[in-house]
Amino acid sequence: MAQATDQRALTYAQAVNEALRQTMESDNKVFVMGEDIAGGAGREDQGKSDAWGGPFRLTKGLIGDFGPDRVRDTPISEAGFLGAGVGAAATGMRPVVDLMFSGFFGVCADQIVNNAAKMRYMFGGKITLPLTIMTSTGAGTASAAQHSETLYSLFAHFPGLTCVAPSDAYTAKGLFISAIRSDDPVIIFNHKLLMGRTAKSADMGQGEGFGVVVPEEMYEVPIGKAHIDREGTDITLVGISYTTIVCRDAARELESRGYSVEVIDLLSVSPLDSETILNSVKKTRGIVIVDEDYPRCSVASDISALVAEEAFDYLDAPPVRITSPHTPVPYSLPLEMLYLPTKESVVEAALGILE
Amino acid sequence: MAQATDQRALTYAQAVNEALRQTMESDNKVFVMGEDIAGGAGREDQGKSDAWGGPFRLTKGLIGDFGPDRVRDTPISEAGFLGAGVGAAATGMRPVVDLMFSGFFGVCADQIVNNAAKMRYMFGGKITLPLTIMTSTGAGTASAAQHSETLYSLFAHFPGLTCVAPSDAYTAKGLFISAIRSDDPVIIFNHKLLMGRTAKSADMGQGEGFGVVVPEEMYEVPIGKAHIDREGTDITLVGISYTTIVCRDAARELESRGYSVEVIDLLSVSPLDSETILNSVKKTRGIVIVDEDYPRCSVASDISALVAEEAFDYLDAPPVRITSPHTPVPYSLPLEMLYLPTKESVVEAALGILE
Amino acid sequence: MATDFIIIDIYKEEPGLDMQKIDDKLLMQFFETMVTIRLFEEECRRQADLGKLRGMHSSIGQEAVPVGICGHLKEGDYILGNHRSHHHCIARGVDINEMMAELLGKSTGTNRGKGGTMHIADIDKGMLGANGVVGSNIPVATGAALSAKMRGTDNVSVVFFGDGASGQGVLYESMNLASIWKLPVIFVCENNRYAEATPFEYAIAGGNVSSRAEGFDMPGIQIDGQSVIEMFLKATPAIERARNGEGPTLIEALTYRYQGHFGGENPQSYRTKEEEEHYKSNDCIKQIRNYLIEEEVCGLDDLTRLEEGASVKVEQSVKFADDSSFPDDKALYEDVYISNS
Amino acid sequence: MATDFIIIDIYKEEPGLDMQKIDDKLLMQFFETMVTIRLFEEECRRQADLGKLRGMHSSIGQEAVPVGICGHLKEGDYILGNHRSHHHCIARGVDINEMMAELLGKSTGTNRGKGGTMHIADIDKGMLGANGVVGSNIPVATGAALSAKMRGTDNVSVVFFGDGASGQGVLYESMNLASIWKLPVIFVCENNRYAEATPFEYAIAGGNVSSRAEGFDMPGIQIDGQSVIEMFLKATPAIERARNGEGPTLIEALTYRYQGHFGGENPQSYRTKEEEEHYKSNDCIKQIRNYLIEEEVCGLDDLTRLEEGASVKVEQSVKFADDSSFPDDKALYEDVYISNS
């Protein structure tokens, strides 16, 4: 892993912005498109040289340097412009396309799963598809059932799609750069609650994460590799995106009770880094998988099944999944809080295994 | 379970047809719509009183009795007409809507997952949504990557959707009737290779299935319940839709080698009948899950994880999943054959556990 | 600043507005409802500032559109809304106590607190739900119209969506379906010039939505959405057409949103103050207020009475919501899987 | 029987077809390509009857459409097809040996046997892939046009889809995008009167696709798709417009499919024999054949030579395919996950 080289405390959003800027500078085939990506900037009739810069401000300011051609506002036509991303990627460009919330996949899934995911295979390998899709996920913002989903499990179901979920500013920048450089379609899931956090705030203890600061130079975080966020010997906690923070919090609590906890930050939902997970479990002999996605047919199930099948004889207790319940995301604050996986539930599950 | 009352050897498609006819007769709120559901019949300019009756002829002849209003051809606008199904279901009708191949979900997923699945929850329960969606699944017909998918795992990921996968003519009729009578949205997955089979041909041995014949009267196969297709004590095989046949074949082979095999025909992918699965595994102490859907984030993973987590101490060996590989469906015959789960692979996996 | 809207009106040849068709009581009701919407939305903003309401899309400025349209509706008719839908709900008669309770996440809310601002629904009142996915409500409305037709009623369904939603293909799928099946649905596009930060002139080829109707064999009409009287009267043929079984109409209502897209977002990052002032000077409530006075439909005291009444009701809605409890924990697991729970 | 097509032609005011713009060699090439397509499709049917080819959508009857259009294309231009795409591929110059091998699932196929009839692609030849999901290819074509524009070329992209695909919203999303961005894409709707068993008059509000273009601020034109000469000449303004950076055009080519929708399906379950004969009597190959003879572009012997040449090539394609091997088992796992395999 690249090492931190300075003390810049970028937010996740700023780190993504930097990754986009640097990849666009270094490769003129890279461009970004989506709704409000420029956000009304760069058009003469409006006279605004900068505007939204994306719904989460990930593309803020880019239009000034790269112009409206490469920082391209789209109408609200996800199928149309994701399909256009596929066509552009198949013919020499490297588009980064924004799907504002993962819950909107349903209007454009065909372009993602039937074209982006399958073209290379269907065409016998005679094509590459360097398409990056970025989308936002997660509950906790009073956005209710349609705007709070996680859904990487859904995409991971499909062969041909690479799915990554950064957990902080450091991994965001590195995974964006890896994704844009990949010749496969990659979907990057940005958790809404992470985007405003600095690398520093993402890391609150000793030796946690590898992202205390974000290096200015370009670096890759490798796709398909999980990161051992904290080493331990008594139990393994697996976090994905925001739940890595939940796992860290739980780890701290468990450590205060005298346990040695290993936290795995999954980073890649597909391909899955089975090796890192299995090695960890073979050492700790117990695992809690913490996932905000719906529980059925999910990556949490995959990991639980993987561990059960491949490390059966090493386990002292069955694997445990801590996920959202099998319900849509509710609006009301107390219900939404109840909906999310918490440190408490992770600690409880871990103690159930440890004791 | 209802008992067979006569010796009618209907095909799966005929059984579905009968279920539709009977529900339409008994409830005038039921209607069917989809592409080529009437198939050009019933329109004066064509002068054809009967025509396609659906791509798989499931609605053949219905237009003669119920007219074009209730057997309704649609343009190729899945989002438009599935959404219309949602609106009709929310306002007093009981539509049955055809999504020709499950692989087309991507053009209309929003209507299914954001409206059908969530409306009741989002609206605080002040609505019911008696919408039935039928779709076809499965490889084995040279239809390549976009027309051969299974995908019930994808829908089962979403809370609020009921997903059922009949395995023969008997369960097809009963599940259709249950689905249409349900006040929840239900998706029925019809495997392409099953639709031409008779109840009899689906059952080739002693006491297999409960569907040796299809009763003429209306009956329900309960949603949310798996069926013990064959009782046994040494190992559990779980089949879903067509793979139930694969499991039966494997069971016969294993029995010829002296093992007592329990076959579970899952029938409901969501909700999952955990109880039946767990009880079986607690008895047999071993399980092979056989599924044609993609392996990642799938119902096969769910079952493996369920068993590992809830029946850990009963297992003599880790659960095994036999699924399609994590690749799109290839076209070429030898590759497609290699793609599908086979009796041989199930037998081998079972022997791995048993021996 | 952006150029003003150019109105395309397929009914132009017809004589001017026939004020006979709209009685004084209705006009005063329109005023009252529009004021209620405005005050409700302003109150929501306050509740948000207090941290009790976690964000919403304000409909201030667009009150006239649904109020004019809903003036035609009767029992059994349905409307559907989008992410910006408080004005639709109030125009259709949804109880503002229950709406405020919903926004504050209370168990007495329209949706028992489970839907919130983007999903307010009240089936009994004919509000078939707001919807957070742009365009997603459109085919559902088409289905409600199909249902009305199949059930043998003369009910109609009305779907409100923004200029931005014209980017979604499902609009055209639905227009086509409604047209070939002659369904009683009215597609109402509220063109408020922006979809988030994106101006409609940039995103919509040809610069208007209404003229797309013709290619789908149905009337398409633009109406000045700042005039509730125009909204009501010019929508008449569309409603009649639908009730008579002659099929759908596409209405593009030209309007303006005063606030930012969402919550406290500042719209001046993408539009000019000058433009905002231009539209605000033509405010829909001001217009109807002036009309009522100038045409002596009623007196100033009547208006004051209506305004004060609205204000009291809005205040009460907060009290109602405040006095209500949050849902029980078990509500999290309810309202999903009827058949199998 | 169904009424005949009524042609809408926005270029009608222009003078008649200018035969100067199409030279004799090109006409003879058109003939040769169309005959090749016809023979190839007939051969496919035989291969299916032999059980070697497991089903396909035949393009017989529709040969003139892509042949006329592709007459304008040059290197770097892309076409995209749909489920019924053999004629598109051959018109664009994809090798029929590799096509037949693909159809028979052989490793020498265009797609190494992994795609089959609905997914034939040959990027190097400018065929960016057939696509089995109706309408799904349309935005991809828009993206290829965007790419051509961003890369600073004057290349165009052409997407072929059926009348049925006009039901898919993504067509209108793509038309809108292409229009606001002035992309060099030509949307070619092959209206062959049916989508599976459903007649276009039933499914398409207004009865035609081309007039929907106007609402999206682009030209829409109908062309007699049974005449390769008309297809070629009347498509000229669309291609020029695209190459000049002026934006997209929608072309509706009026044609007819002779066979059933798929495999051996009998179309007379939903259409009349009379109608079939009407169209077959106006066969596109017959037409160009007669023209070449009547206008003395060439002699009968030339035509015979071309026909025989095509026939031999089609025969050879079967031999090539037969002589090729099926893919290795490991091919199942290849061509997915470059970065991580």
Ligand SMILES: Cc1ncc(C[n+]2csc(CCOP(=O)(O)OP(=O)(O)O)c2C)c(N)n1
């Ligand atoms: C399918 C989809 N894409 C994007 C969004 C995010 N989004 C919410 S509102 C909005 C703008 C909608 O504009 P318009 O339809 O004009 O309605 P307005 O907000 O102006 O009332 C966008 C892009 C969404 N909710 N759904």
Ligand SMILES: Cc1ncc(C[n+]2csc(CCOP(=O)(O)OP(=O)(O)O)c2C)c(N)n1
């Ligand atoms: C999204 C989608 N819906 C349905 C189908 C099934 N289907 C395949 S071809 C076809 C008819 C297409 O008609 P048209 O576009 O007119 O093309 P044609 O077959 O006439 O060439 C249908 C419905 C599909 N492939 N994709």
Ligand SMILES: [Mg+2]
């Ligand atoms: Mg708007």
Ligand SMILES: [Mg+2]
């Ligand atoms: Mg057709």
